[in-house]
Amino acid sequence: MSAGSGSTAEAVPMIEDLSTNGTFINSKPLGKGNRIMLEHGDEIGISRRKGVFEHHFIFQTRTRADPDTSVDEDSPFHRDYNLRHELGRGNFSIVKLAIHKRTGDQYAVKIIDRRRFAMNSKITLALDREVEILKSITHPNVVRFHDVFGDNDRTFLVMELVSGGDFMEYITTRGLLGEAECQWFFRQMIMVVKYLHGRGITHRDLKPENFLVTEGRQLKLADFGLARAVGAEVLSTVCGTPIYLAPEVITSTQVAAYGLKVDLYSLGVILYFMVSGRPPFDDTEQQLVYEKIRRGDVLWDEDVWRGKSAEVIDLIRRLMERDPVRRIEVEGVEEHVWMRKSFGDEPSVPLQHSSQSDRSMSGPPETPLDPGDFSDAVTVATMMDDQPWGVLVAQDGENANIVLSKASVKLGRRPDMDVVLSDPRISGFHCVFALETDGGTMLEDNSANGMRVNTVKIGKGNSHKIHFGDVITLVPENQKQARIDYVFEQKFARNMKRSLTDTSDGTVVGPGLKR
Secondary structure, eight states: OEEEEOOSSSOOEEEEOOOSSOEEETTEEOOTTOEEEOOTTOEEEEEEETTEEEEEEEOOOSSOOOOOTTSOTTSHHHHHEEEEEEEEEOSSEEEEEEEETTTOOEEEEEEEEGGGGTTOHHHHHHHHHHHHHHHHOOOTTBOOEEEEEEOSSEEEEEEEOOTTOBHHHHHHHHOSOOHHHHHHHHHHHHHHHHHHHHTTEEOSOOOGGGEEEOTTSOEEEOOOTTOEEOSSSOBOOOOSOGGGOOHHHHTOOSSSOBOTTHHHHHHHHHHHHHHHSSOSOOOOSHHHHHHHHHHTOOOOOHHHHTTSOHHHHHHHHHHTOSSTTTSOOHHHHHHSTTTTOOOTTSOOOOSSOOOTTTOOTTSOOOOOOOGGGGGGGSOGGGOSSOOOOEEEEESSSSSOOEEEOSSEEEEESSTTSSEEOOOTTSOSSOEEEEEOTTSOEEEEEOOSSOOEETTEEOOTTOEEEEOTTOEEEEEOOOSSOOOEEEEEEOOSOTTSOOOTTOOTTOOOOOSOOOO
16 A cells, blocks of 8 residues: 655645555455545555454545535535635636546536526526537647536536636736737737637637636636637627627627637737737726727827837737728738747747746746757757758647758657657657748658647648648547647748857757657
8 A cells, every 4th residue: 555645736645555455445445556535534444354454544634625515425526526725716607626536636627506597598508518619629728628527506617727827817917028928928829719710619708817827838728608619600699808809799789790700809909918018998887998999999008009019019900900801810810920020139938838847937938048058959860051940849848849950850769760759659750841942831641640730630641731830749649648749830931041059039949859
């Protein structure tokens, strides 16, 4: 028998049965090789003979579960999970830390009290829609759905735990963000909106509070209660948070409806707030705010915007365009000059998502590697005169970023590959990233299980053109293995005269790709 604590957001006492005679928890056999979370008051029995334990213990801890006496402890959710402290709350729900009793894994569980809107079919429909959407999407910038439980009174949504707080807290605790950092976060927002819109889903409630921030400064979009899939019908209901609403949402009726571009307007408001530290409308009364949104009466105070780049102001104006037909498209945002701008000596923002133990959110943004250290980030095969033209940004804290500098970069486990990854999930010759003469990038899949681009399978022997912001899944998830995701960043044109050691674009590259 062994006992220990978890190493995630909260210490979790676990017990594992390594005995030959059996270990019993509350008179139930645990089973050799099995482990379970211990709770305050649990009875531990060892060496049972004729129904009597030779050794008997009571486990006590100062950290107790947060009891919910209104919920049946024998319900399926409570049989599997232990509830702890509150993480947040909304109009109809409360979010708490949940710990899986058998594994000790920690999650955020959204507990929705259905009794509060039992007579409102629209809210019930919104809840059901949120569950279905969360089940259908997988993206590194979306909070991952894990499970759902329900009874007549409550629904329990078990989600990925993101312990860094929401993006509004991040902004307000740090004051004004520099444009380099704004660009870093906004790129992530555009990537996830592009992913959703590609599946016909509009979020309808984009705001800083609905983006969570990991300790590696990765954004995770949450709260899909107002999201809707746009099929043959278009959206025609007024919903969302007033200051982030597009003009067509406010003026919508059953006749005049709106579509996916409402999310782009909301992103424009978020970018305005990130760069200036102020909202774009100075009224607090809702109807007055609505009127200014309809008229496009956005504040452009010279004192506030002095020193801000003309490029970011242009992008905000295009995003907050009153007419949805004239409003910029997602592809236009990706190609906008500000999104591809290098900020030189300004504080850079890491392109690598580090692990929680590597960096605290409270610290300043990382600075580029010293030029002398840059060569450590590239394999021997890529240390030539070629200019780095792209980077694959790791979406977890375990993998380093992958720099693309040769015209054709082979990746795999074999030692003759340009980028060697020793992970057993990677095939010997896994794939090829090739820079085309027109500046585009082709991905050739040679893997055993088939790579994915934005969750769509390529297939062994097939090629696919990839673009800025695409999510590249080297290894898909299944019952035996976790997925490996990267995001493709096309940093600069290959024909630009730059030194290999020039990292002035703010790129931070993980050392030791040859692993």
